[in-house]
Amino acid sequence: MSVANGPERRPLADEILRQLPLADKTSVWGTLGTLRPHLSFNVEHDVQALLESVSGEAVDYRTIIDLLTNRSNEQRQQVSEAFLAFTKQDLMKTLQAAVSGHLEGIIVGLLRPAAQYDAHVIKTALKGLETNTLIEILSTRTKQQLREILDFYERDFKLDLEEDIVSATSGLFTDLLVALIKGNREKHTRVIDYVLIKQDTKALVDASNDGEAGQPNGSEWIRVLTQRSPEHLNRVFSWYHKTTGFPIEEAVEKYFQGDMQEAGLTLVALLRNAPLYFAARLYQALKGPEVNPGALARILISRCETDLLSIRAEFKKHYGISLYSLISAETKGNYQAALLGLCRAEDM
Incomplete structure (x- = not known):
């Protein structure tokens, strides 16, 4: 995945994130989400509002979208449980019957744990x-x-x-x-282990020429890439570049093919800078040959309570336009309203 190089100076929040393991950033990312628990949350009020939104002559899409994109996942689960207890109907199935198209996919995604x-x-x-x-x-x-x-x-x-x-x-x-x-990635200890960095770099270099007929030892690559912390691996990537003369991405492209090559490049991009990776995926979903509604919904739903603010910052920095503006330009209707509700605000 190709993205432009940004300025060397990084926001404080990004620097904090770079010091944390990739899969353990959730607790800190939670402060960088666009969607947070609604302070005036009233489950009975929400149940009544959603019931009224689908009981009139016309579906009240605005109420459905505004309510679901202004509640945390935990709060939405409480609303679903209360809706079932009060109406004896499943909220997801009720709303699915009332909406359609790409909006239905977002509603389903928001209502599931x-x-x-x-x-x-x-x-x-x-x-x-x-x-x-x-x-x-x-x-x-x-x-x-x-x-x-x-x-x-x-x-x-x-x-x-x-x-x-x-x-x-x-x-x-x-x-x-x-x-x-398996989830066996090591946690970042904040201790830089230079010996292990060199050992892992050597393991990758040796594994690149270890197999028969010039084939790499993929198992060794997988071991290192799935067990070490992102912070450690970024230092390994730098040392690998110094040792071999080419970036780790070029090594993945050289030594692997097909699905493994694509997977390896994706994993390296995420290990290097997860918010930038997601920003690039969102840009591709909006500016590709055609809009990819599934990718847009999936990323915004899964990242809105974790690190969407960081993703928005990377998006604006690397593409010169805010995510909010590009969603406004490339989508329309109730689907657009739901996406903008999750994105939350313009980045000036």
């Missing part, structure tokens, strides 16, 4: 073999979040995720995905 939403996205991504989507979810969730995803996957589909991965993929790509769902 985060881990359940991830499980369903993963299931779809495995069917279509969406490499980037699989890597971005599995590499940016904590060990606990991954456990919850596995539980929802088994509950909703009556299938084991690891078995599904093995049946839907092949080769090193399978090994990489299986390693990621």
Whole structure:
């Protein structure tokens, strides 16, 4: 993935994030989300408002969108439970019957618990073999979040995720995905281990020429990339560049092919700068040959309570236009209103 180089000076929030492990940034990212718990939250009021929004002659889309994009996921779960208790109807099914198109996808995503939403996205991504989507979810969730995803996957589909991965993929790509769902990435200790940096760099260099017929030892690459902290790996990447004369991205392109190459490049991009990666994905979704509504909804829903402010900052810095403005220009209608509700505000 190609993105322009930004200025060397970084905002304080970005510097703090760079000191934290990729999958453990959630607690800090929570302060960088665009969507936070509604301070005047009243579950009974919300249930009544949603019931009225679908009970009149016309669906009140504005109320549905405003309410769901102004509540945290935890609050939305409380509303769903109260709606069921009061009406004996499932809120998600009720709203699905009232809306359609791309807006329906956003409503469903907002009403599912985060881990359940991830499980369903993963299931779809495995069917279509969406490499980037699989890597971005599995590499940016904590060990606990991954456990919850596995539980929802088994509950909703009556299938084991690891078995599904093995049946839907092949080769090193399978090994990489299986390693990621284990959630064994080390936490950043704030101690720079120069000996280990050189050992891991040497392991990658040796693994590049270790296999038969010039094929790399992919297992060693997977071990290093899925077990070390992002902070440590970024130093390994720098040392690898100094040692070999070319960036780690070029090594991935040189030594791997197909799904494993695409997955490796995605993982490296996320390890280097996750908010920038997501900014680039959003830009592609908006400015590609055609708008990609699934990618837009998925990223905004999954990042709105964690690091969407950082993503917005990277977006504006690298593309010269705010995410809010580009969504306004490239989408329309109630779908646009929902996306803007999650994006929240313009970046000047």
